[in-house]
Amino acid sequence: MAESDTWTRTCTIFDVPLSKKTQVITIANKIWTNFKSKLTSLYVYKKPLKKRKRRSDADPLKKYEYITPEVWKRFKAMRMTKEFQASSELAAERQKKNKYPHRMSRGGYRKVRLKLEKKSLEAKKSGKSAPKIRRGDLWIEGRVNKNRECLNSETDAAIERINLVNEQVAKGEFLPSGKVDVLTKALGTDEHYGRVRGVWGSSGA
Template sequence: MLSAVATKFRQHKSYLTREWVHGKHKGKSPCDEYNIDPEEWEKFKEIRNDPSWKLVRKKAQDIQKLNNAPHLLSRGGYELLVRNYMKRELKRLKEVAIQSGASEDVVIDPPPPPPRHRLWNMAHTKSSREMTSKSANQIAQKIEQESQGSFIPEGRQDILNTTLGRPEHPGRVRTAGVGVTIGDYFGRLSRGHPYLD
């Protein structure tokens, strides 16, 4: 819970910086709207306008520009994407069962969650069925080729990792949601594993 609160707080500070310090509301005060003490707001603006802070901001923006395959997830992230997928899939399975003659009270077992590579595709697909970028489209085509073939996952090298060609971030797992570590998702590496030697 504290982690979620910290994330929301960081997001709010980013929003204030983007919109109220440097953006379209620059020069105005959000104090009344967000119940911020005017003195605190002045301190916040001073920090955000400091040259050293602007260097940090510029560095983060430059890193973000390197993301050539942006996703379309809302604040709910992959967790919300999976929840919505499961609801839709359960509804579809129920409709199929009813069409085949079952009663409306039929109980359907929940479907399994989609595999990681499918989640990645879903997160990078617009409502128009186009991918978010040329790079995302190329990755999606590679994922499709790998999943149609006889790909055999080996340890932590599943279809998604193999297609992207990059290992997982040390602190999190792509498509797994907040708080899921590599060890949680893939299991711990055994003592004789080459990565641990």
Template sequence: MWAALQACFRFQEGKPKEDAKKFAMLTLGTTFRNFRHTLHKDYAKKGLSPKIKFGKIPDAMWEEFKLMKEMAEAKALSEKRTEKAQKAAENPHHLGAGGYDGKIPHWRREEEERRKASGKYWCLARRPRYREGKVVFENPTTAEIYERLAHVVDAEKQGLFHPDREKDQLTTAIGTAEHSGRVRGV
């Protein structure tokens, strides 16, 4: 195409032909893409033959063009399905390469720390004092609950105590249910 264009145009002396060639090739590429789009939209998709308007297209080339466009459409459909599947997974996990197996021990440690923290915070809210390396409370019943809590924690470590939702370390140490009865008013 460039050779045919050079035969049709005369270039000024001293002007670089490379700029003209670059512009011509860009224009030719755009025009060719538009032509292929028109062939696909107006003829291939509708099952018509372009022989009426574009008689110079050989039959073998037309069949190859239709086949390439069908493959391109199939690829686009496949990509659309992949995108749809990815969108369907709106709640992906963020577990990394180890998956659940790598996170379960970590989660168990965190859960144990939270269980321990409920008793720890209860004790801290009662203003513990530290004398000679021991925890001392002003109220003697708080000291008794603290001691029972320490025993419950030790029993859990030994596997003798298994905390449950309503019967965790703190409620066992205190000796009362967390929510007894029902609430009649707020």
């Protein structure tokens, strides 16, 4: 889907200022990519979802009525090429090397921030103190479930380091400066060019 088409279609439905064009296109691209990945996993490769043991044998054309038979035929053919499968396997290998897998849904860090902001507002209404939401807080919330459990021991250890550095900040033993903040110090690695951890991709950070 071309970026111009994405923006034009969005503007026909919603009243969006031009200043939000990049943000809208970024979000739309992420949703579009995730949707294609879902179609590929469930209906092309027929892999079971993590939340259920059985695979999906449903007809995607019945579930998504806007997908025509011809479009679905071309999509399946493209997904079954050697080039695409090689690219998919490479991406899977990169994901396996991810030391700190997140638990976030399609909403990503934006949804996590909204959740924390809601808690902060509720705390203020009840007369409790509500500390500022930090990048490390978002990073942690994106990797724990409702029982505060992580997917692996590496993430548990990273969260402990983040909490330790936060204590150092409170005691005046560490002063965050520029790109070297609590999260960067705790993880011990610099940010990748063009990416910022613990921040919503279109937040402008």
